[in-house]
Amino acid sequence: MIFWIASYPKSGNTWLRALISSYYYSEDGNFNEKNIKRIGQFPEKKYFVGFNYNSKIVTDTTKYWIKAQEKINRDNRLRFFKTHNVFGSLNNQPFTNNENSIGCIYIVRDPRNVITSIKNHYELNDDQAVKWMTNENNYIFDVKNLEKDGYSDFQFISSWKTNYKSWKIQKKIPIKIVKYEDLLNQTYVVFKEIVEFINTKTKNYQKINNTKLKNSVNSTFFDKLKDYEKKNGFSEAIQSKKEDKKIPFFYLGPKNDWRKILDKKIETKINKAFPAEFKELGYE
Numbered sequence: 549m550i551f552w553i554a555s556y557p558k559s560g561n562t563w564l565r566a567l568i569s570s571y572y573y574s575e576d577g578n579f580n581e582k583n584i585k586r587i588g589q590f591p592e593k594k595y596f597v598g599f600n601y602n603s604k605i606v607t608d609t610t611k612y613w614i615k616a617q618e619k620i621n622r623d624n625r626l627r628f629f630k631t632h633n634v635f636g637s638l639n640n641q642p643f644t645n646n647e648n649s650i651g652c653i654y655i656v657r658d659p660r661n662v663i664t665s666i667k668n669h670y671e672l673n674d675d676q677a678v679k680w681m682t683n684e685n686n687y688i689f690d691v692k693n694l695e696k697d698g699y700s701d702f703q704f705i706s707s708w709k710t711n712y713k714s715w716k717i718q719k720k721i722p723i724k725i726v727k728y729e730d731l732l733n734q735t736y737v738v739f740k741e742i743v744e745f746i747n748t749k750t751k752n753y754q755k756i757n758n759t760k761l762k763n764s765v766n767s768t769f770f771d772k773l774k775d776y777e778k779k780n781g782f783s784e785a786i787q788s789k790k791e792d793k794k795i796p797f798f799y800l801g802p803k804n805d806w807r808k809i810l811d812k813k814i815e816t817k818i819n820k821a822f823p824a825e826f827k828e829l830g831y832e
Contacts, residue, residue, distance in 0.1 A: 549621055550644070551746065552652035552721075553587065553630050556711040557688065558665035559657035560728040561630055563768065567739055568628060568653075568746075570764035577763030581776070587628045593690075593700035595620060606687065606699045610641040617648040626650070626750050632688065633703045634714040649721045651749035653742055657728035658831045659708045660806035660818050674814045681708045682821050709822050722749050727829065735765050 553568065555561040565587050566579055573583040588595075591609055595616040601608040609616075620627065633643050659681060667677045680686060683706075690701040705711055716725060724745045731738045743756055806815065819826065826832050 549624070549626055549650035549750075550590075550617060550648055551626060551628050551650050551750065552644075553628055553655075554635070554652055554715055555632060555655045556657075556662065556705065556708050557632050558662050558669055560655045560731065561632070563770070563773070564653065564655050564726070564731070564742075565628070565630055566768040566773065567764050568742070570768060571739075571743060571757075571760055572628075574760075577757070577760030577767070579764070579767040579772070579776075587630055589701075590620075590629045590631050591616070591633065591701060591703055596700060603700045606689075606702055607639055607704070609700060609702055610638045610704075613641055613643055614645060614648065617644060621648055631703065632705045632711070634706045634711050635718045636714045638704050644721070646720045651746065652715065652721055652723040653726055653745070654712070654715045654723055655726045655728055655731070656712050656829065658806065658829075659822060660810055660815060660831075661728075662708065663814065663818060664806065664809060674811055678814060678817050678821075681818075683707055684710055709825055712825060736762065739765055 553561060553565055555564075562584075565584050569583040569587055570577050570579045573586050574580060591613065593603075596609050596612055599609075599612040599615065601612060603609075635643055637643070663674075663677050663681060666672065666680060667674070670677075670680065672680060686706055687702055687704045689699050689703070706714070715723060722745075724742065726738060726742060740756065740761060743761065746752070747754070747756070
């Protein structure tokens with residue numbers, strides 16, 4: 549069965565996967581990039597092998613979302629999967645269902661900080677980034693392999709608001725909403741709650757290993773991950789469209805404080821775009 553690690557892009561998904569993979573896929577809880585790679589992304593081309601779809605049509609893989617997950621689940625093993633996809637249907641095709649999914653951790657982050665990371669990652673200016681985050685029809689795909697793979701890795705992300713709401717209001721699978729800010733401020737406490745939630749929903753009755761938990765937290769602090777990328781590179785970093793280099797994946801992390809770096813006009817636009825969600829999440 550699939551356990552989702554879901555989020556809007558640049559909201560802490562990679563950090564959360566680093567924590568989870570360190571705890572569940574290592575002997576001692578220490579971070580290793582090979583372990584985070586064990587958490588796959590869905591949708592992704594390799595899961596649609598054998599299905600008759602047109603990779604040149606943006607949304608054509610949607611008709612095989614469920615069949616691909618059924619194929620993944622044939623051996624009935626627990627698997628973590630990252631996704632930025634909304635929870636819902638596209639072209640009358642549901643993204644997932646309770647026959648294939650056992651639970652989800654959804655990590656949400658203040659969009660006034662998300663926008664700074666979006667600008668860096670996708671090389672956008674302020675206005676482009678606001679439009680990107682408020683676009684209800686927004687989607688992402690593997691740009692570097694577009695000519696070869698088409699839209700095989702298509703993910704329908706919609707807007708920041710719709711992405712968050714789609715997972716929050718669904719009733720098909722158990723979900724725990726985690727605020728990035730809470731995970732940042734009380735990493736050990738919040739991560740322990742996450743592990744407890746995962747273990748409960750997956751019927752893992754082993755006692756939590758506090759030593760592994762501490763190692764998972766200590767080995768995945770932002771500065772350590774940033775240093776790791778400087779020395780070794782990082783597989784999720786993408787190629788710049790403007791220069792012959794990769795864009796650093798670990799950018800500002802905890803130093804990404806909208807109060808200090810966000811243009812006032814952009815702050816106002818973001819505030820006006822998501823007032824109900826700001827109130828609900830305490831981002832006012």
